[in-house]
Amino acid sequence: MESSHQLGDDVPLDVTLLVESEVLRRGVGSLLAQIPWVTLVDRRPDRTGSPDSGPGRASFIIATLPEWRTLTGEDLLGPGTRPFVLLIGDDIHAGDLSLPVEVPCDGVIPLREATVPLLDTTLRRVVEGDMPLPAPLARELLAGSRGPVRRHTGRRAVSFTDRERETLGLLTQGYSNKQIARALGISAHGVKRLVGAILLKLGAPNRTTAAVMAMNERLL
Numbered sequence: 001m002e003s004s005h006q007l008g009d010d011v012p013l014d015v016t017l018l019v020e021s022e023v024l025r026r027g028v029g030s031l032l033a034q035i036p037w038v039t040l041v042d043r044r045p046d047r048t049g050s051p052d053s054g055p056g057r058a059s060f061i062i063a064t065l066p067e068w069r070t071l072t073g074e075d076l077l078g079p080g081t082r083p084f085v086l087l088i089g090d091d092i093h094a095g096d097l098s099l100p101v102e103v104p105c106d107g108v109i110p111l112r113e114a115t116v117p118l119l120d121t122t123l124r125r126v127v128e129g130d131m132p133l134p135a136p137l138a139r140e141l142l143a144g145s146r147g148p149v150r151r152h153t154g155r156r157a158v159s160f161t162d163r164e165r166e167t168l169g170l171l172t173q174g175y176s177n178k179q180i181a182r183a184l185g186i187s188a189h190g191v192k193r194l195v196g197a198i199l200l201k202l203g204a205p206n207r208t209t210a211a212v213m214a215m216n217e218r219l220l
Contacts, residue, residue, distance in 0.1 A: 013123065014041045016083070018063035018071075024111075028062065028088065034116045038123070059083040060123065062109070065092055071103040084126050088114065094140040097208055104205040107132040129177025129188065129195075131207045138174070158201050158219060167194040169220055172211040 015038050019025040032038050041059070061083050063071070068087055088109045097105055106126045109119065113134075125132050160168065163184070170180045177191045184191070195207065204210035214220055 012037055012039065013127075014039050014059040015123075016041045016059065016061050018061060018067035019088070020064055020066055024064070028114065031114060031116050031119055032062075035120050035123075060086060060126075062086045062088055064089050065096060068103060068105070086122065086126065092137060094137065097137075097206075105208070106206065108134060108137055110134045125176070129192065131176075133208070160198070160201065160219075164194055164198055164201075165220065167191065168198050168210070168214055171195065171198070171207055172214055172220065174211075 015032055017025050017029055017032075017040065019028060029040055032040055061071075063085065065087060068085070071085075082104075084106045085104055086107050086109055087105055088111055090111045092108055097108075107122060107130075109122055109132070122132050166184060167180055170183055175183065177188055177195065180195075181188045181191045198204075199206070199210055202210050202213050204213055
């Protein structure tokens, strides 16, 4: 599954909070309520599909780690593109994102640093194709990718086009979709297609996992 929303600044966005603590939910909700282009949607996605954001709108799910783990791929199915999924919390580690999961993660917000400007900036970055991560988590993911990994009988049998290989190389360096588009001299829409193809071929739920898999299995 890949989000394919193409939004400019201040495009209306629906946000569903999946937070186990009512106090925490109210606190994060009060911050989001101060962002004019955000509307809080007080309902959890169900098996019939994700909340309908309507024409010209996109949707986000912001979840704590325990709630994220209860979601399945079916929870994100709907008539349009899937919602973006953000994790919020201070106890999220590389292992939590590297485990095989059905539900993608499009970014992580550190709870202790959560402010209106940070939430606003993070939502915008995700919509633009970036995957915001706290610096300690990003370093942990990269360090893990260089450390000992499980044994393989050989390289994964994945065939990439030249363009996909170039894109994957930039993705592992932390480039956003916009930066990849500039580096390759192609459109952002073209980059989204390439990233989607890479995730599909690797069976990766998100960009970070794809980058870690590529480095671990020496696919570049």
